[in-house]
Amino acid sequence: MPQKRGKPSYAKKDAVWGYLFVLPAMILIAVWIIYPMIFAFRLSFMNFKYLTPEKARYVGFANYIRAFSDDTFKKALTNTFKYSLIVVPVQTIISLLLALVCNSRIKGKTFFKVAYYIPSITSALAVGTMFKFLFNQQGIINRFLSNFGFHSVSWFEDPSYALPLCMIMAIWSSVGGGMILFLAGLQDIPSSVIEAAQVDGANGFQRFLKIILPLLRPTIFFAVVTGIIGTLQVFDQAYIVSRGSGGPLDSTMTVVLYIYNKGFRTTNANMGYPSALAFLLFAIIFTLTLIQKKFFDKGAESY
């Protein structure tokens, strides 16, 4: 059935203007996002040596299969998951608690918001440099701990501490952003709902568990999903801590750092392999996001 349009001339005008306005963005997407994406996908099925591009040939799934027997990649994947598994819950819980405290009637709210947020706008490079100095062999943390009889540790050179320190850096620099997100979520909860619960005699903890938490569900979902997506792509922290090598003993090797190493730090690298690794990580992140969406949607139905 032909659609009736009230003012066809307007609709046409809208279309012309609409595409005209969107065109620059479309060109940028096509050139800098879609084309590289397709290029990367093709590369991932190729043996493409950097210095001998003329010898490039398709190798099917060989690059993907290679990943499964690559011990460094497995190590990088394990590190990245460990990192994500600890950073996301800890940063979410701390940000939520800070937001709850900050949302009550307290003085200097703006000051706290700004103070907590400043680490989030500070570059990972600067954060890395600060923490390297704090946790230096002769640094202030070791000095402090020596008061309690601990031996000084060279934290960033020790394979068992380097990754946890990356986690601490990430948590330290991200709780402020999470706090602001949760504050916005808390402010959307009508105060009448909370007052009603108060009248019914619910104590603070019950109100939190039965009212605030369920109503914050979309915000928590958003924080967890973006947290997982962000942490699985960790690069800057690991780079600064290890100067790009992923050391000591690959303990700070993350997937993106490994992609970088395989793509740009190996002479005459096969660019197909890191491309395949990138798509593997993308597939993992994509699947995890879908699973979480299912999980959260299901939970929402029961209310």
Added chain:
Amino acid sequence: MKIYKKIIMHLILALGAFIMVLPFLWMITTSLKPLKLTYDSPYIFPKSFEFSNYITAWKSADFLSFYKNSIFVSICITLGTVVLSAMAAYPFARLNFTGKNFWFYAFLGTMMIPFYVEVIPLYKIIEKIGWLDTRRALIIPRLFSPFGIFLLRQYFLTIPKELDEAAEIDGASKFYTFWKIILPLSKPALASLTIFSFIFGWNDFLWPLLVTTRPEYTTVQVGISNFSGKYGTLWPYLMAGTVTSIVPVIIIFLLGQKQFIEGLTVGGIKE
């Protein structure tokens, strides 16, 4: 009981704020220490004021040139992102045309494509067109921001439609409406996108690390990274360099923190 609770809450927040600020304070204090006393008597607030550390750091690594590059690149990224995002956001918020929803979701969908997936081909493209070691390479591939488009579209939607309808009855063109009505009314959202893009441009690390190798195109972030590789143990100098690397971002954030914090929460969840 109530006052007791209040004091505890303030204490928790103050302790947290102290943990947040301590590394910065420690960095500033160290940057002002004489080199010989790097590890001497750990005082938190600066006692010595060796400003010459800053001069030494800036001279030994050409921070002036890093700074110029970063400022130029960040300003270009900011202007480009804001203009292009506003242009793309306007039709998505206001006009009706076939394919509108498709394109909007296509734009949003690109948020899911991580940068590291494209980074190898992007590098190859930049190399092929001869843009390695140019400022263009640092700017042009970074102008498209689905976040910016989404943020501005959400804001444009809150502006009453009657305003543009009235203008249209008076014979205003779409461009006029966009320029003279929508944009002036969207200052808070434009301000938050401006701050956001500037900070993004300033802090970007992986991309400048890849596409620039010559010192005259090095940005502050890559400069600091190289500097710490070379002078890693000369902490007061390294700290002086690092302090100067974060000053612009902190100033811009403090100037616009209200808009920035509000802007961050508009785009996120209230779909």
